Structures are given as C-alpha cells and as structure tokens.
Amino acid sequence: MANKDMKVHPTPMLDELEKGPWPSFVTGLKRLRDADKRYSPVVNDLLGQLEHSYEEKLGFWKGGAISVLGYGAGVIPRFSEVPEEYPASSEFHTLRIIPPAGYHYNTEVLRKLCDVWEQYGSGLIAFHGQSGDIMFQGVDSENTQKAFDALNEMGFDMGGAGPDLRTSMNCVGHARCEMSCFDEIKVHRAVLNEYLDEMHRPALPYKFKFKFSGCPNDCVNAIHRADMAVIGTWRDDMKVDQAKVKEYVEELGRDYINEHVVGMCPSKSLKLNDKDELEVDNKSCVRCMHCLNVMTKALSPGDDKGVVILIGGKRTLKIGDLMGTVIKPFVKMETEEDIEAFVEFAGEVIDFFAENALEHERTGEMIDRIGLPAFLEGIGVEPDPNMVLHPRQVSYVRTDDFQDELEKARARKASKEAAE
Amino acid sequence: MSEAAVKPRMPEEHGVPDPFPWMHPIMKKNYGQWDHHYRPRPGVLCHVAKSGDKIYTVRAGTQRQMDVFTIRKLCDLADKYADGHVRFTTRSNIEFLLADEANVEPLIEELKEGGFPVGGTGNSVSMVSHTQGWLHCDIPGTDASGVVKSLMDLMYDEFVNEEMPNRVRITSSCCQINCGGQGDIAINVQYTKPPRINHDLVANVCERPAVVARCPVAAIRPALVNGKPSLEVDEKKCVCCGACYAPCPPMQINGKEETKIAIWVGGKHSNARSKPAFHKLVMAGLPNNPPRWPEAGEVVMKILRAYKENAKDWERIGEWIARIGWPRFFELIDVPFIKHHIDTWTYARLTHNHSTHIQY
Ligand code: HEM
Ligand code: HEM
Ligand code: HEM
Ligand code: SF4
Ligand code: SF4
Numbered sequence: 072m073a074n075k076d077m078k079v080h081p082t083p084m085l086d087e088l089e090k091g092p093w094p095s096f097v098t099g100l101k102r103l104r105d106a107d108k109r110y111s112p113v114v115n116d117l118l119g120q121l122e123h124s125y126e127e128k129l130g131f132w133k134g135g136a137i138s139v140l141g142y143g144a145g146v147i148p149r150f151s152e153v154p155e156e157y158p159a160s161s162e163f164h165t166l167r168i169i170p171p172a173g174y175h176y177n178t179e180v181l182r183k184l185c186d187v188w189e190q191y192g193s194g195l196i197a198f199h200g201q202s203g204d205i206m207f208q209g210v211d212s213e214n215t216q217k218a219f220d221a222l223n224e225m226g227f228d229m230g231g232a233g234p235d236l237r238t239s240m241n242c243v244g245h246a247r248c249e250m251s252c253f254d255e256i257k258v259h260r261a262v263l264n265e266y267l268d269e270m271h272r273p274a275l276p277y278k279f280k281f282k283f284s285g286c287p288n289d290c291v292n293a294i295h296r297a298d299m300a301v302i303g304t305w306r307d308d309m310k311v312d313q314a315k316v317k318e319y320v321e322e323l324g325r326d327y328i329n330e331h332v333v334g335m336c337p338s339k340s341l342k343l344n345d346k347d348e349l350e351v352d353n354k355s356c357v358r359c360m361h362c363l364n365v366m367t368k369a370l371s372p373g374d375d376k377g378v379v380i381l382i383g384g385k386r387t388l389k390i391g392d393l394m395g396t397v398i399k400p401f402v403k404m405e406t407e408e409d410i411e412a413f414v415e416f417a418g419e420v421i422d423f424f425a426e427n428a429l430e431h432e433r434t435g436e437m438i439d440r441i442g443l444p445a446f447l448e449g450i451g452v453e454p455d456p457n458m459v460l461h462p463r464q465v466s467y468v469r470t471d472d473f474q475d476e477l478e479k480a481r482a483r484k485a486s487k488e489a490a491e
Numbered sequence: 492m493s494e495a496a497v498k499p500r501m502p503e504e505h506g507v508p509d510p511f512p513w514m515h516p517i518m519k520k521n522y523g524q525w526d527h528h529y530r531p532r533p534g535v536l537c538h539v540a541k542s543g544d545k546i547y548t549v550r551a552g553t554q555r556q557m558d559v560f561t562i563r564k565l566c567d568l569a570d571k572y573a574d575g576h577v578r579f580t581t582r583s584n585i586e587f588l589l590a591d592e593a594n595v596e597p598l599i600e601e602l603k604e605g606g607f608p609v610g611g612t613g614n615s616v617s618m619v620s621h622t623q624g625w626l627h628c629d630i631p632g633t634d635a636s637g638v639v640k641s642l643m644d645l646m647y648d649e650f651v652n653e654e655m656p657n658r659v660r661i662t663s664s665c666c667q668i669n670c671g672g673q674g675d676i677a678i679n680v681q682y683t684k685p686p687r688i689n690h691d692l693v694a695n696v697c698e699r700p701a702v703v704a705r706c707p708v709a710a711i712r713p714a715l716v717n718g719k720p721s722l723e724v725d726e727k728k729c730v731c732c733g734a735c736y737a738p739c740p741p742m743q744i745n746g747k748e749e750t751k752i753a754i755w756v757g758g759k760h761s762n763a764r765s766k767p768a769f770h771k772l773v774m775a776g777l778p779n780n781p782p783r784w785p786e787a788g789e790v791v792m793k794i795l796r797a798y799k800e801n802a803k804d805w806e807r808i809g810e811w812i813a814r815i816g817w818p819r820f821f822e823l824i825d826v827p828f829i830k831h832h833i834d835t836w837t838y839a840r841l842t843h844n845h846s847t848h849i850q851y
C-alpha cells in the first residue's frame with residue numbers, strides 16, 4: 072500500500088492508556104494505524120489530533136452539514152479545526168445506524184459490518200453509542216453516501232439526530248429474562264417503524280426518545296432518559312413457589328431473608344411466617360422487583376401483565392434533569408390490538424409535542440411549563456391518583472368547575488362499569 | 492451514461508432491523524418463556540426456560556470504541572464457542588450465548604488470554620457508560636474513552652468479581668449536557684468560568700436569539716461590540732452550564748485549566764426497593780488531568796471502598812447513604828460539607844431538611 076511515507080505521530084500521553092488491564096482503545100486505534108490499509112493514515116492523524124487534545128485539554132472538532140440522499144439526519148458531521156496538522160482525518164464523520172432491537176447479532180453480520188467500514192470508513196465502530204445507535208465513526212464527506220448505501224443494502228437504516236424521533240432501545244427482556252412482562256422487541260419495532268418519517272426528516276421542536284424495559288428493573292434507563300418510557304409490570308398477584316422459598320430460607324437463613332428481603336420491601340408487603348412461607352400483600356406491593364431479584368427461582372411476576380407509560384424524562388439541558396412521570400398506570404400489551412392502540416397513542420403524544428413545545432424544548436419541559444393537567448387534556452388521558460405522590464398542597468388554583476368535574480368523573484366511571 | 496448511474500439511489504427505509512434472524516436459536520425457541528436464572532460465577536449467567544432449556548451467557552468488557560480487528564477476534568471466539576451468536580449490553584459489554592456448558596470455561600480462558608475481562612454481572616462494578624469526548628464530539632470538556640479506560644483499570648477487580656453490596660453502575664459525561672446519564676457514581680465535567688466570547692465570530696456563526704433563549708438563567712443579552720452585533724453575558728448570573736456553547740461555539744466555555752471534574756453519587760435507574768433517583772454532588776473542582784485523571788480516580792475509589800465496607804447486601808449507593816445519612820457519608824469519605832453542596836436550583840427547598848429527623 073501507498074502508506075510508506077506515513078509519518079507516525081508520537082503519542083506519549085495516549086501511550087499511557089495502553090497500560091493497565093482493561094482493553095485499550097488506543098491499542099485498537101494503533102492496530103488500525105499500523106494495518107497498512109487505506110484508512111491507516113486517517114487513524115494516524117486521528118491519533119495525532121487526539122494527542123493534541125490531551126496536551127491542550129481542548130477538543131478540536133466542529134460540526135457542519137452532511138447528510139445522505141433522502142434523509143435529513145443521522146450523520147454527525149465532524150471537521151477538524153486543525154486540518155493543516157492532521158489532514159487525513161480532517162473529515163471524520165459518524166454514521167448513526169439503528170441496531171437490531173435488543174442488540175442481537177451473529178458473527179456473519181458483524182463481519183460484514185466490519186468489511187463495509189474497512190472499505191469506506193476508518194475501521195472504528197462503537198457498539199453502541201449512548202443514543203442506542205451503532206456508531207460508525209470516521210468517514211470522509213465523499214464516502215459518507217457510499218458507506219450508507221452499503222449498510223442500507225444490508226438492511227440497516229439511519230438513526231436519529233437533531234430535533235427528531237431518536238433511535239430507541241429495549242432490554243434483553245423476552246429473549247432471555249424471566250422478569251419480562253411484554254414483548255419489548257415487537258413493541259419497539261412497531262412504534263419506531265411506524266413513525267420513521269419523524270426520524271429521517273427532522274421536524275419536531277427537539278428530540279423525542281422512546282425506551283422499552285420489560286420490567287421495573289428498567290435495564291435501559293427509560294425513566295431517566297426517555298421522553299416516553301414503556302416499562303413492563305403486572306396487576307394480579309405475583310407467583311410464589313413456597314417450596315423454593317423454603318430452599319432459599321435454608322440456604323441463606325431466616326435472618327438474611329428477614330433483613331434483606333422482607334425488611335427491604337419498600338411497601339412493607341412481605342412477611343416470612345412461622346412455616347417459612349413468604350406471605351405477600353399484593354394489594355400494597357408496588358411491583359418494585361426487589362424480592363423477585365433476590366429470589367429469582369421462587370418469585371415471578373403474575374399473569375395479568377402490561378406496561379406503565381411514563382412521559383417527560385430527560386437529562387440536564389436546560390432546566391435540570393427530569394424523570395419521566397406516570398401517564399398511564401397500566402395498559403395491556405399482549406394482542407395486536409393492544410399494540411396498535413399503543414402505537415396510536417404514541418403518535419398522539421408526538422403530535423401534541425410537535426404542536427405545543429417551544430423550539431428546543433423537551434416533552435418534560437413542555438409539561439412543566441403548561442402543567443400536567445393541560446397535557447393530560449391535550450392527549451385525552453383522564454387524571455389518576457397514580458400520577459402523583461399526593462394531591463395538590465397549594466390552594467392557588469381556580470376551582471369553580473370542581474363539582475362539575477367530579478360529576479363527569481362519576482359519570483365516566485358509571486358508563487365504564489356499565490360497559491363491562 | 493447508463494440510467495442507473497444517473498438516477499440517484501434513494502434509501503430503503505428499513506427502520507429498526509428484526510433481530511430474530513441473528514438471535515441464538517435457544518433464545519428464539521424460548522422467547523418470552525423463561526423461568527429463572529442464576530450466576531454460576533462472576534461474568535456468567537445461566538437462564539433456564541420453562542421448557543427446561545438452558546442458555547449460558549458469558550459477559551466480557553470491551554473498549555466500546557472497537558477497531559475491526561478486535562471485533563473480528565470476538566467473532567472468532569463466538570464462532571468457536573457460541574454458535575456464532577452474541578449481543579451487547581447497554582453498557583457496551585459483549586455477551587456470548589452458549590448452548591453448551593462445557594464451552595464456558597474454555598471461552599473464559601481465551602477471553603482472558605485475549606485481554607478481555609470477564610465480569611460485570613450481579614453485584615459487580617460494570618462498565619462505565621461511555622460518551623464521545625475529544626475523540627469525536629464538537630463540545631467536549633474532556634475525553635470520554637481515556638477517562639473510562641483509566642477508571643476501569645482502577646476498578647478492574649471489582650468488574651471481574653462480585654463483591655459489592657449490590658450492583659454499581661457508573662457514568663461519565665464529558666460536558667454538562669451529560670449524555671452519560673445518571674449513575675451510582677457519576678464523573679462529569681463541571682465548567683467553572685463563564686464563557687469567554689470570541690466577538691469576531693459571533694455575528695457569522697451564531698443565531699443570536701437562539702443562543703439567548705438557550706440560557707437557563709437569562710444571563711445572555713444581545714449587544715453591539717466594536718460596532719458589530721454580538722452577545723454579552725451577565726457574569727453574576729451565569730451558572731457556567733455551557734448550554735450556550737453548543738449552538739454558538741464562539742461562547743468559549745472550555746479552558747485548559749477552567750474545565751474541571753465533578754463527582755456525584757446516588758443515582759439509580761431501577762425501581763427496586765427505592766424509587767429511581769438522581770445523583771447528588773460530592774466533589775467538584777478536580778483537575779481535568781489527562782492521560783489518567785488520577786485525582787478523579789482517587790475520589791471514586793474512596794467512595795467505592797466506603798460503600799463496600801459499610802453498606803448492607805442489596806443496598807445501592809444512594810440507598811446506603813439514605814440509611815446512614817449524609818453527615819456520616821461525608822465523614823466516611825473525608826470530604827467537608829460546604830455551601831456548594833446545598834442545592835439552589837428550582838425546587839431546591841424540597842431538598843432541604845424540613846424536620847427534626849437528624850442522625851447523631
Ligand atoms: C388583614 C390581613 C391579614 C392578616 C391578619 C394576616 C395574618 C396572617 C397570619 C397570622 C399569618 C401566619 C403567620 C405565621 O404562620 O406565623 C399569615 C401568613 C401569611 N400571609 Fe397573611 N394576613 C393577612 C393578609 C395577607 C395577604 C393580603 C396576603 C397575600 C397577599 C397574605 C399572605 C400571607 C402569606 C404568604 C403568609 C405566609 C404563610 C407561611 O408561609 O408561613 N396575608 N398571615
Ligand atoms: C378573624 C380572623 C382570624 C382568626 C380569628 C384567626 C384565628 C386563628 C387561630 C385561633 C389560630 C390558631 C393559633 C394557634 O394554633 O396557636 C390561627 C392560626 C393561623 N392563622 Fe388565623 N385567624 C384569622 C385570620 C387569619 C388570616 C387572614 C390568615 C392568613 C391569611 C391566617 C393564617 C393563620 C395561620 C397561617 C395560622 C397558623 C396555622 C398553623 O400552622 O398552625 N389567619 N388563626
Ligand atoms: C458530537 C456531538 C454529540 C454527540 C455525539 C452527542 C451524543 C449524545 C448521546 C449519545 C446522548 C445520550 C442519549 C441518550 O441518553 O439516549 C446525548 C444526550 C444529549 N445530547 Fe448530545 N450529542 C452531541 C452533541 C450535542 C449537542 C450539540 C447538544 C445540544 C445542542 C446535545 C444535547 C444533548 C442533550 C440535551 C442530551 C441529554 C440527554 C437527554 O436528555 O436524553 N448533544 N448526546
Ligand atoms: S428490564 Fe426487567 S425484563 Fe428487561 S432485562 Fe432488565 S430485568 Fe429483564
Ligand atoms: S416486589 Fe417490591 S414492593 Fe412488591 S413485595 Fe416484592 S419487595 Fe415488596
């Protein structure tokens with residue numbers, strides 16, 4: 072290859088990161104630099120610029136505008152601010168590519184992804200970005216379209232970026248977890264694939280993220296990080312195998328069970344009785360998952376499964392971190408109709424966000440500004456005490472229709488009961 | 492020219508790929524029909540389906556930003572031991588899926604030889620969630636990969652063993668937008684000085700009303716500087732959040748010495764026992780000190796040691812502190828409590844102690 076005159080940048084600071092037992096990204100980058108491939112000079116200059124950052128304690132990338140044909144988002148453009156010194160990596164864009172739901176791969180597809188990225192990119196891939204995408208890092212402007220076309224031919228599509236619907240994620244759930252209360256992959260794909268247009272052609276006030284966790288352990292951090300968090304749970308009694316409970320008592324001891332299972336139940340719903348049986352007060356249990364996590368063999372979710380939907384989570388920018396809060400305390404998510412109804416609801420929420428949020432305002436900020444009652448009215452959801460920690464504490468509110476609202480709520484309840 | 496060459500290729504809107512063609516057959520067969528799981532050893536899970544089928548998972552740490560050679564090496568191991576099937580966790584660990592228990596030990600041996608730590612399961616310290624940093628972001632205050640690598644080297648033993656009271660999920664963020672998320676411990680950039688404005692560039696680069704609107708404390712005003720439209724910052728109001736920097740790079744928030752590191756504790760995603768929680772400030776003003784960030788690492792290790800020695804089984808860091816109280820926590824890690832630990836943001840009052848509940 073024609074890389075003979077490549078002058079290797081010294082990287083004394085980065086070299087320090089080759090020491091120590093954890094796998095080193097610097098060693099990996101050097102493998103690419105020393106592979107004598109088309110991209111080797113690119114990675115050499117990338118290492119040079121990174122070393123420069125380590126010395127100056129500053130970043131040297133700026134954004135720009137790069138996209139692929141037909142789509143308005145998904146490429147993260149990166150141009151160097153020091154291109155004279157590091158010309159080969161002066162264009163080092165990222166493609167955000169949507170991974171298979173649940174991050175399942177076989178080696179055949181992984182190898183093909185590697186081949187594409189060796190052909191057009193830098194050979195550097197992140198599995199996965201915090202956004203949930205596969206991050207194909209390091210492609211120049213000219214090869215961006217070609218690389219995308221090759222990935223697109225394989226069946227992969229561009230992820231979200233900017234003010235649009237973002238790439239989502241789901242936990243391993245149904246594929247390998249006994250706690251899972253709904254088919255995360257199916258619901259994830261149903262919603263995202265229905266609203267792909269919102270991802271590929273950014274037209275929202277700001278980003279909108281879904282995340283799907285199969286149970287309240289929330290392995291994909293949905294409550295903190297999703298505008299709409301969909302989290303599995305159940306309504307009926309949890310299942311208890313008392314014979315297995317006894318095995319746990321024998322193995323761990325009564326004291327341990329009392330201190331670490333019964334004593335740590337947040338809703339005081341558990342009791343280990345004199346016969347070493349676990350009694351569960353299912354009416355007061357808040358489905359926190361703790362006892363199921365400790366005694367995986369003895370306890371499991373009930374049969375009447377569904378999801379809780381929480382809306383409004385986001386990170387710091389700009390009013391401070393917000394958690395998602397309960398908007399639907401329980402929705403069934405089993406049949407095709409259940410899933411269709413959810414997809415429709417999700418669409419209504421996105422529409423309301425699109426119409427009512429200010430520019431660069433996330434869903435949670437919008438709800439803070441207009442008030443939860445106005446949001447509920449806007450998306451057609453009835454208030455429910457599960458949405459709050461406690462009722463209002465401040466009297467400053469106009470209540471002239473209080474009695475009318477009570478009447479309406481009573482009428483709704485009556486007609487719902489009549490329908491059942 | 493042929494027609495194909497003239498007509499541009501439009502994308503196929505595939506959307507989220509169907510994972511089933513790539514999923515391990517045992518997982519496909521028992522989809523939604525799992526009974527329970529146990530952990531035979533750190534880094535290994537065994538899930539048992541209602542059908543009686545078993546699948547073994549061997550979890551290993553990666554550098555996340557992987558070169559194709561590393562990925563292919565992991566593929567070779569997957570072909571040899573895992574019927575060619577892997578998945579990744581949200582924290583960039585790779586999981587090999589094994590039908591045959593006999594393959595577990597040989598795979599672990601080869602992973603170790605290849606330099607991939609096996610662990611991150613149960614009550615261990617898993618991989619630090621990882622952002623972009625100097626390697627690829629346009630607004631970073633520090634590097635992400637280097638910070639994560641340095642921390643994981645320090646915490647290596649806690650990754651490969653399960654000796655913590657409960658799981659520890661650490662996050663890092665290289666600017667105050669905090670892509671890294673909430674964590675039991677968070678190592679985040681904290682700016683310390685208002686932006687220095689490059690007035691020559693503002694007019695060309697920035698949409699001034701958008702920048703003004705971005706500031707959470709309304710500290711930015713449009714202004715004429717040397718006869719040119721620019722911006723000015725009321726430095727008494729500015730909370731040095733860096734929000735104005737992303738839409739307007741001339742609002743230079745980063746500085747060689749001014750960008751510092753802060754450490755937070757007690758964030759939690761899961762609903763298990765206590766409700767999900769945000770992390771809270773413990774330390775700030777630590778130097779942004781590449782290539783190894785030893786000062787930040789030292790504080791993290793001090794917190795981990797205190798937690799390991801003092802918490803009860805199953806208590807997460809935040810739950811442990813809630814039990815022993817913040818005064819005792821600050822004593823244990825030998826950090827004085829100062830005015831900056833007291834919240835002043837919206838709803839700050841809700842974080843103050845409105846009771847006589849005090850632990851002496
Ligand atoms: C003749 C007229 C008023 C009388 C006799 C009166 C009397 C009181 C009293 C006895 C308290 C309780 C003090 C305590 O807790 O120690 C109080 C508190 C208060 N008053 Fe008035 N008040 C009057 C008018 C107003 C008006 C017009 C306003 C508002 C516009 C107002 C706003 C408040 C507020 C905000 C508190 C504070 C409660 C707290 O947070 O502790 N008061 N007032
Ligand atoms: C004719 C007018 C009022 C009468 C006769 C009256 C009487 C009283 C009495 C007997 C108490 C109980 C004191 C105690 O527990 O030691 C009290 C408490 C209080 N009053 Fe009034 N009050 C009047 C007007 C107001 C007004 C106008 C306000 C405020 C706007 C107000 C605010 C309060 C407050 C905040 C308390 C303290 C409650 C607590 O936190 O314990 N009162 N008042
Ligand atoms: C190279 C540049 C950037 C990269 C690679 C990047 C990537 C990310 C990633 C991976 C996340 C985490 C997403 C998640 O938790 O699901 C994130 C979060 C976030 N990013 Fe960026 N980002 C970049 C630039 C920006 C800029 C310029 C802004 C603002 C103008 C921004 C605003 C945010 C915000 C507010 C979050 C918070 C997470 C949340 O609320 O969910 N990012 N970013
Ligand atoms: S969120 Fe619940 S169902 Fe999903 S992987 Fe975690 S424990 Fe399992
Ligand atoms: S799931 Fe949580 S709240 Fe319910 S009984 Fe178990 S520990 Fe208690």
Ligand code: SF4
Nearest residue numbers: 623628631665666670
């Ligand atoms: S935390 Fe900030 S600097 Fe780091 S990758 Fe995210 S946006 Fe960029």
Ligand code: SF4
Nearest residue numbers: 706729730732733735
């Ligand atoms: S750093 Fe934050 S507070 Fe200061 S001027 Fe910029 S946006 Fe406003």
